[in-house]
Amino acid sequence: MLADARNVMPDELKFEGDKAFFTAALDRADLILHGRNSYEDQPNSPRRKRIILTRHVDTIAPDPANPKATLWNPACTPFEAACRHAGVDSGTVAVIGGPGVFGMFMDRYDVFWLSLAPHVRLPGGEPCFPGVPARSPQDILAAHGLRAGEPQMLDVADEVAVTPWRRSA
Known part of the structure; x- marks a missing residue:
């Protein structure tokens, strides 16, 4: 989920390591x-x-x-x-936003960086992609020809990691 049921990104989904990664990526775009x-x-x-x-x-x-x-x-x-x-x-175009925006570009991404905060639960929240939660984000990315790379730990204490999903050659 990207946000809670009110479509707001709650503080419990905000991590300094993820914020730094996101900011640096936007600065390069x-x-x-x-x-x-x-x-x-x-x-x-x-x-x-x-x-x-x-x-x-x-x-x-x-x-x-x-x-x-x-x-x-x-x-x-x-x-x-x-x-x-x-x-x-x-x-480089950085695509940010909700499921509708992400869904429009599924077949065009060279790489999609998927951050996961495994200990945060947002029942009824805003999903990251169309089709979530019926399918996992990983299943959806794979179905669009993207393959997971090596995860990068962003926040050790909360086990927040980001994984690059790259287009198959």
């Missing part, structure tokens, strides 16, 4: 892609170029609240057109 309800709320956030998925625009539009952001309606316009509008034609 050329473009951040997320849903309109997602945000990182970090010191570097205003400096990051981003595409925000929304149905509140017809196709693509600049975000009036953020000069580094492009609003994109994926139902009407291809992702590549949104990237061109954002001024990005190559590089």
